[in-house]
Amino acid sequence: MIPLETGHRDVITEMVKMYGPKSYLEVGVMQGKSVEAAVRYKSLNRLLLCDQDPHCQTYVNKILLEQQFLGEVEWLIGKSQTLLPTVGYKFDFVHIDGDHNEESEYQDLVNGWKLCKSVMIVHDISFSEVQTAVEKFLDGIDRTKVGVQRFTGDQETLVITR
């Protein structure tokens, strides 16, 4: 049982331990701190990382080297709202943490869910625009077929499982 007040990156590590995903998609990578939390447990062998800022690649390459990550890494550099719909395969674990504007967040949730096989997590749901987008997204899916859990640490994280 993961304590409800667990912070975002610890939620990621715990979910990786629990579900043992092989593939991971992250939208909004920044300096790769969440990527580090995701690869630490060594279950992943395929990453697709999306950010509009190409500088993320330098930070993440360093982290992956330190973590001795030997899997496949692909990048989508640009706006996730345009790029995610071009992705043709699915991921065990999807992490949404990019543009927190309501409409962009909603598009990332819808597009990310289409690419998600097992677990999707959403960061910063304490922000009002993210919260509104999440509510709209949850209203549009069959809630009887998914698990939804909210963790209150570090601006709050939502975990949706199918």
Ligand SMILES: C[S@@+](CC[C@H](N)C(=O)[O-])C[C@H]1O[C@@H](n2cnc3c(N)ncnc32)[C@H](O)[C@@H]1O
């Ligand atoms: C909150 S930070 C991500 C933090 C990261 N997930 C972590 O836990 O360390 C948001 C990131 O989203 C990126 N971003 C913002 N809007 C975006 C968009 N429309 N498409 C792709 N990336 C975007 C920013 O460049 C930034 O790196």
